[in-house]
Amino acid sequence: NTENLQYKRIGIIGAGPSGLAQIRAFEALKAKGEIIPEIVCFEKQSNWGGMWNYSWRTGVGKYGEPIHGSMYKYLWSNGPKECLEFSDYSFDDHFGKPISSYPPRPVLFDYIEGRIKKSNARKFIRFDTTVRWVSYDEDSQKFTVILDDLKINKTYSEVFDYLVVASGHFSTPNMPYFKGIEGFGGNVMHAHDFRGADQFRDRDILLIGSSYSAEDIGLQCYKHGSKSVTLSYRSNPIGHNWPDGIKEVPLVTHFEGDTAYFKDGSSEDFDAVIMCTGYQHKFPFLPDELRLKTRNNLYPDNLYKGVFFNALPQLIYLGMQDQYYTFNMFDTQAWLARDYMMERFELPGEAERRLDIDKWLERNSTLKTSFDNVDFQTDYIKDLLALSDYPHFNLDKVAAMLKEWLQDKEENILTYRDKTYQSVVTGTMAGEHHTDWMNELDDSKERYLYGAEEEELIPER
Ligand code: FAD
Ligand code: NA7
Numbered sequence: 496n497t498e499n500l501q502y503k504r505i506g507i508i509g510a511g512p513s514g515l516a517q518i519r520a521f522e523a524l525k526a527k528g529e530i531i532p533e534i535v536c537f538e539k540q541s542n543w544g545g546m547w548n549y550s551w552r553t554g555v556g557k558y559g560e561p562i563h564g565s566m567y568k569y570l571w572s573n574g575p576k577e578c579l580e581f582s583d584y585s586f587d588d589h590f591g592k593p594i595s596s597y598p599p600r601p602v603l604f605d606y607i608e609g610r611i612k613k614s615n616a617r618k619f620i621r622f623d624t625t626v627r628w629v630s631y632d633e634d635s636q637k638f639t640v641i642l643d644d645l646k647i648n649k650t651y652s653e654v655f656d657y658l659v660v661a662s663g664h665f666s667t668p669n670m671p672y673f674k675g676i677e678g679f680g681g682n683v684m685h686a687h688d689f690r691g692a693d694q695f696r697d698r699d700i701l702l703i704g705s706s707y708s709a710e711d712i713g714l715q716c717y718k719h720g721s722k723s724v725t726l727s728y729r730s731n732p733i734g735h736n737w738p739d740g741i742k743e744v745p746l747v748t749h750f751e752g753d754t755a756y757f758k759d760g761s762s763e764d765f766d767a768v769i770m771c772t773g774y775q776h777k778f779p780f781l782p783d784e785l786r787l788k789t790r791n792n793l794y795p796d797n798l799y800k801g802v803f804f805n806a807l808p809q810l811i812y813l814g815m816q817d818q819y820y821t822f823n824m825f826d827t828q829a830w831l832a833r834d835y836m837m838e839r840f841e842l843p844g845e846a847e848r849r850l851d852i853d854k855w856l857e858r859n860s861t862l863k864t865s866f867d868n869v870d871f872q873t874d875y876i877k878d879l880l881a882l883s884d885y886p887h888f889n890l891d892k893v894a895a896m897l898k899e900w901l902q903d904k905e906e907n908i909l910t911y912r913d914k915t916y917q918s919v920v921t922g923t924m925a926g927e928h929h930t931d932w933m934n935e936l937d938d939s940k941e942r943y944l945y946g947a948e949e950e951e952l953i954p955e956r
Contacts, residue, residue: 501530502532503836505521506537506655506659512547513545514538517829522614538624546665552564570711572596572912577916587921631807657809658810660787664775671703686712697721705743714908718936725744727743793875799842800878803835803848820872858871
């Protein structure tokens, strides 16, 4: 059987943290001298890293493809790095010294890249290549993938035994309509197109939504000098102890000119509106019968172990859940998916898989608090870890850190990023950043690593 494996072909869509985890999982086996199938990863951007590969662009890219990135300048990790650490490649391995718990985007990008650069992964990836369409043939039991090589404007197709969808789900905006917004005079945009708070300095801005994007973009704007930040919630306010200058109000009912009216009868004028209203799971390259259809939640339906498409498990989805855990969760998923594709992890029949999915869905429907959510995702990852040889890590400790993080935010949203945590992989205690987050206006890797007082050591940029 193992002999046949080398003739199998695996297609991976996307070279973000999830797609790279899949490649790494196979590379880990190969390093042990095992024969692995042929792997091809398609990435529509010119580099890897997914969301962490920052783009200044909005709208479409140089080849006319929708821009994937939703990240912005001055983005710092919104959770402790100790909660996402790869258990086979620690922060110590990469940086060689303790760093703080909430690094900025370029530092996390460097870390993601550091692990994958240690392997031959790059040669498996075709950059500037968009997956245009996928079909599955029942007779041959193979996927045909239609691709656009963007650089030379050429369409071609390839055939695969397994297909891994790792295309992310925080890229296509969910953009609601509010009556009268077409008459608003200022900028109306979605968080997906937010590239930095600079343009909102001295402005009164309205953010619609009450989750991570609203919280962090609101904070960024406050930190970088917006005159006022108003967050408008649909279901529940975020409820932090906000500083003067940030406030929460109920949902907008309508706009009249530059004035927004809210459910509580209040109204206010704004210079700009940012919709922090979440994202759609969008797979324009998948036909109806292969497409995952879900909203953002902790256990998308129809995925066995949160990974295998139940109607056709050769179709694998990575990273499709809402995320408390990120990189290490993608790893545990990718390791299990690998073992299935290597024919070492046998799936039960479809009906049995359905029962398992239902069990998780049922529990998901009972979750009430953020702590419940953390426990749920922790148990999900424990379930996966037990099924593969991904290096174990102390999940109970990570769960405790996630709860502490939630409390830190509640206590003081302006200082939570100054807290430090202990690695469960190495036991290292994070270092303190040389500058408080609120006073740190430079998010470059050089400044972060070399420090304020050693400016002369910073390589020229
Ligand atoms: P992505 O990173 O989205 O990568 C998907 C890749 O697929 C992209 O490279 C894309 O170009 C490619 N792709 C998509 N469609 C196609 C196609 N048709 N053909 C070819 N390639 C395709 N997580 C944290 O842990 N900490 C944070 O602080 C944090 N902050 C975030 C802030 C923002 C604003 C956002 C949007 C997300 C944040 N996240 C954060 C979550 C982040 O999404 C994950 O960390 C991680 O990037 C998800 O990895 P992924 O590989 O599943 O998806
Ligand atoms: P989320 O976490 O999916 O949250 C979406 C938010 O948008 C949530 O508060 C929703 O309110 C709100 N929403 C959605 N539709 C509407 C409408 N029609 N009107 C008003 N409010 C609406 O997305 P985020 O962008 O915050 O976070 C995604 C990732 O980006 C995350 O992983 C971060 O790391 C960064 P609800 O509470 O459902 O009423």
